[in-house]
Amino acid sequence: MKVSKKIAGVEYAIRDIVSEATKLEQQGKKIQYLNIGDPVKYGFQPPDNVKEALIKAIQNGENYYAPSEGLPELREAIAQKEHNKGLSVSADDILVTNGISEGLDMVMSSIVEERDEVLLPGPYYPPYASYVRLRGGVPVEFEVDMNNSTPDIDDIRSKITSKTIAICLISPNNPTGVVFNEKALKDLVDVANENNLYIICDEIYDQIVFDEKFVGIGKVAGNSPVILLNGFSKVNLMTGWRLGYIAFNNSPELEPLRENLPKLARVRISTNLPVQHAALESLQGPQDYISKFVSELKIRRDLAIKRLNSMPGLSCSNPRGAFYAFPKIEQSKFDTDKDFVINLLNSKGVLTVHGSGFGTQYGSGHFRLVFLPDIKTLDSALDKIEEFVSQ
Ligand SMILES: Cc1ncc(COP(=O)(O)O)c(C=O)c1O
Missing domain, CATH: 3.40.640.10 (Type I PLP-dependent aspartate aminotransferase-like (Major domain))
Structure with a gap:
């Protein structure tokens, strides 16, 4: 049956990429999700009031x-x-x-x-x-x-x-x-x-x-x-x-x-x-939960950016707001940023999003990760990214 031509132009890389991770999970592999910008998935909650x-x-x-x-x-x-x-x-x-x-x-x-x-x-x-x-x-x-x-x-x-x-x-x-x-x-x-x-x-x-x-x-x-x-x-x-x-x-x-x-x-x-x-x-109601959330995020941002910039073949500008890092893949054996992301997922079980999903002109050659997980989880995911780019 017919569907509109315009629907073909609709993409949402952040969620489209999840199907790749689901396949691996079905095979019993553990995945660390660094793809979705949802603080509530990473333990933050609206305040009780x-x-x-x-x-x-x-x-x-x-x-x-x-x-x-x-x-x-x-x-x-x-x-x-x-x-x-x-x-x-x-x-x-x-x-x-x-x-x-x-x-x-x-x-x-x-x-x-x-x-x-x-x-x-x-x-x-x-x-x-x-x-x-x-x-x-x-x-x-x-x-x-x-x-x-x-x-x-x-x-x-x-x-x-x-x-x-x-x-x-x-x-x-x-x-x-x-x-x-x-x-x-x-x-x-x-x-x-x-x-x-x-x-x-x-x-x-x-x-x-x-x-x-x-x-x-x-x-x-x-x-x-x-x-x-x-x-x-x-x-x-x-x-x-x-x-x-x-x-x-x-x-x-x-x-x-x-x-x-x-x-x-x-x-x-x-x-x-x-x-x-x-x-x-x-x-x-009281607004202090926001400053607590942001101070916690700042610690995670500082860790993520410092570590990413110390990894071979990656460089990352310092995000001044939000909760995403967008490293540039300076050199890689992969043809595209999507290949990089899929290979990182397959070999290390870390799910990120390919930069071209955010626009091919300026997003290509990058990948996006969220720095929302707690420090221990974030550090272990960064260890895996480091192993991957050092291979
Ligand atoms: C820039 C930007 N605008 C809007 C949204 C989605 O907003 P909402 O949850 O209000 O639909 C997001 C979610 O990631 C976003 O990053």
């Missing part, structure tokens, strides 16, 4: 469909959070979604038509390209220097055509840990405005930074057409509960989108109501 808020909501009978745009109190609290980061938003500008994933789908569905081009930071989180392709659009990667977290503005300019409609920013970035500073964000907003582009900015790792203070797009956005994507999966440790949001900056150019996009929210009825109550608690 947040879990209790979820249970309480269910017990209180909050088990019905929520308003399509989201629970009013939650929209208010989200608007406050984003306003504090500098964005010009109020509760009416917030749309609660089933994770950023759904928000991104809604945004791309609302703006992309056949052959429209969307600029993505190279390398990028894979769904950005998939959702663009699903709507008939063309993802175009622009260069970002991983070592000093700087976007190449000239490269962006050279890639803008009459078909370009939007630029996507992800800061901190998955897979590189690049965090844009205020100047970089300002340069990006300027080039977008000069060319009449939507600015889609993903700040899901906004509080997971290690070296310098995080600066949000709101700080430099003014009244530019910024569509912010954020959620509760990473900072708030609620991956499995699937909650995120879209925030529309106060910009006259966003009016048509603001009128139309919420129809998609109504078509899918609503997000999970008890989880929205828990998310409200996660924003309003």
